[in-house]
Amino acid sequence: MKQFQDRIRAEGRVLPGNIIKVDGFLNHRVDTALMRDIAKEFKGRFDLTGLTAVLTVEASGIALATICAEEYGVPMIFAKKAKSDNIEGGLYKSDIYSYTYKKRVTLIVSSQWLGANDKVLIIDDFLANGEALRGLVEIVQAAGADLLGIGVAIEKGFQPGGARLRDAGIHLESLAIVENADETGITFREE
Amino acid sequence: MKQFQDRIRAEGRVLPGNIIKVDGFLNHRVDTALMRDIAKEFKGRFDLTGLTAVLTVEASGIALATICAEEYGVPMIFAKKAKSDNIEGGLYKSDIYSYTYKKRVTLIVSSQWLGANDKVLIIDDFLANGEALRGLVEIVQAAGADLLGIGVAIEKGFQPGGARLRDAGIHLESLAIVENADETGITFREE
Numbered sequence: 001m002k003q004f005q006d007r008i009r010a011e012g013r014v015l016p017g018n019i020i021k022v023d024g025f026l027n028h029r030v031d032t033a034l035m036r037d038i039a040k041e042f043k044g045r046f047d048l049t050g051l052t053a054v055l056t057v058e059a060s061g062i063a064l065a066t067i068c069a070e071e072y073g074v075p076m077i078f079a080k081k082a083k084s085d086n087i088e089g090g091l092y093k094s095d096i097y098s099y100t101y102k103k104r105v106t107l108i109v110s111s112q113w114l115g116a117n118d119k120v121l122i123i124d125d126f127l128a129n130g131e132a133l134r135g136l137v138e139i140v141q142a143a144g145a146d147l148l149g150i151g152v153a154i155e156k157g158f159q160p161g162g163a164r165l166r167d168a169g170i171h172l173e174s175l176a177i178v179e180n181a182d183e184t185g186i187t188f189r190e191e
Numbered sequence: 192m193k194q195f196q197d198r199i200r201a202e203g204r205v206l207p208g209n210i211i212k213v214d215g216f217l218n219h220r221v222d223t224a225l226m227r228d229i230a231k232e233f234k235g236r237f238d239l240t241g242l243t244a245v246l247t248v249e250a251s252g253i254a255l256a257t258i259c260a261e262e263y264g265v266p267m268i269f270a271k272k273a274k275s276d277n278i279e280g281g282l283y284k285s286d287i288y289s290y291t292y293k294k295r296v297t298l299i300v301s302s303q304w305l306g307a308n309d310k311v312l313i314i315d316d317f318l319a320n321g322e323a324l325r326g327l328v329e330i331v332q333a334a335g336a337d338l339l340g341i342g343v344a345i346e347k348g349f350q351p352g353g354a355r356l357r358d359a360g361i362h363l364e365s366l367a368i369v370e371n372a373d374e375t376g377i378t379f380r381e382e
Contacts (some may be wrong), residue, residue, distance in 0.1 A: 029304040033263035059249035070223035113220040
């Protein structure tokens with residue numbers, strides 16, 4: 001998605017440790033018109049027949065997932081992050097390792113809102129090591145729901161998450177796959 | 192907003208401790224069409240002339256704030272919750288007490304995205320003790336920005352947050368003010 005990649009190149013900043021800072025339009029201040037464009041782009045990349053829900057994880061995935069869900073006419077569900085000792089009953093849960101916070105967190109979704117009749121599109125703003133998305137996939141599987149695919153705004157192609165999900169046979173679409181991010185700039189994988 | 196109050200009465204559940212559980216359409220699984228209706232309702236209740244941003248706090252305020260921001264044609268900014276020892280420079284911050292998590296948290300917004308030329312509408316899903324909203328108001332003030340008002344989906348009228356904000360002269364609009372929530376049901380303040 002060239003418009004989006006141009007935006008990342010123009011406004012994104014690279015911080016030490018290959019961190020791509022796009023907090024001016026994606027994950028702190030959010031350009032809602034851009035979110036709508038991204039939602040429409042995903043619509044053309046997935047077969048959303050029978051879709052019943054868009055699933056994401058708090059917090060920075062929620063803005064994009066909300067616009068996607070409205071665009072496709074379905075509810076948006078966001079998994080909550082809980083400490084492992086804070087789990088109630090009636091929940092799907094998946095333990096993941098958060099590289100951002102350097103600790104184990106548990107993703108939880110109420111079993112009331114996801115079940116075997118659901119067809120789910122997972123949406124997130126970033127994919128790097130893929131732990132959050134692995135957790136969401138586990139939750140979809142635990143619910144017995146169908147996973148139609150995963151849509152990601154920015155994938156760090158030099159980290160292993162994307163390859164793992166594709167190797168697992170999941171239909172993953174990333175609108176900007178960053179191959180390199182350092183002081184010389186940002187380069188994207190050819191689409 | 193009668194449609195919204197009817198929805199709360201029909202689908203909300205009251206848990207011990209006056210907790211109003213509306214996670215089927217507001218803050219876990221989110222009805223995005225309802226968020227759009229709420230965004231339009233706020234539009235009629237505030238003078239949004241010159242609005243430059245909608246501000247909320249992660250996580251459950253983000254869905255509604257995103258739809259509001261898109262409806263009004265401005266960016267959505269969400270304050271992040273950080274531990275007090277995790278603060279970097281270039282940030283507005285406000286310490287609040289989270290009754291949900293029973294601990295002190297610091298709300299942070301990058302000073303890059305909010306300044307003296309901004310006119311801000313604050314949006315949140317819930318108002319009870321009002322700590323999160325007090326923190327957001329402090330951040331708007333620290334930025335030197337104008338606060339046009341605060342729009343809340345559900346206010347717990349039997350807790351002190353709403354009265355405090357109104358007493359401070361802030362234009363607060365709550366679409367459903369719950370006067371009582373117990374095993375006998377939910378009653379709303381007359382609009």
